[in-house]
Amino acid sequence: MADKQVMVMGLDESDHSFYALDWVLTHFSSSSSTFKLIIVHAKISPVSAVGLGGPATTDVLSIVEKDLKMTAEKVISRAKDFCAGRSVTDVQYEVIEGDARNVLCDAVEKYHASILALGSHGYGTFKRAVLGSVSDYCCHHARCSVMIVKKPKQKQ
DSSP states (O other): OOOOEEEEEEOOSSHHHHHHHHHHHHHHOSTTOOEEEEEEEEEOOHHHHHOOOSGGGHHHHHHHHHHHHHHHHHHHHHHHHHHHHTTOOSEEEEEEESOHHHHHHHHHHHHTOSEEEEEEOOOOHHHHHHHOOHHHHHHHHOSSEEEEEEOOOOOO
């Protein structure tokens, strides 16, 4: 059999992100799957999270770093549980420090991915303009197809 294609899956701690992982595992994992899955969690740097620096922030940065590391470990642990529950074994997990947009586009290059899969947070126009959209950035800059999995809206 020829080498498997690579799918990079961007994952954060949100429900939208794990919905996307579940969707990808449901639709792309089978005994005859032609994809190797690389799950990537982008961990922001403590300085970016705090937004300041200097000698007085050392203690704060240490606490923030510990929290960011714990969040990353929880995301990867939960992802491993999802994959194990679907008997998906051809998967690799990465935690990479940096802005999610750059981390995911770099992972696509590093692994020569055919597909980048992401969840959509469902931000409106204003929030997307202020916060930026990882999926929008990746659609324009990743050198592969980008699949954005949207969580259905809750019925009222």
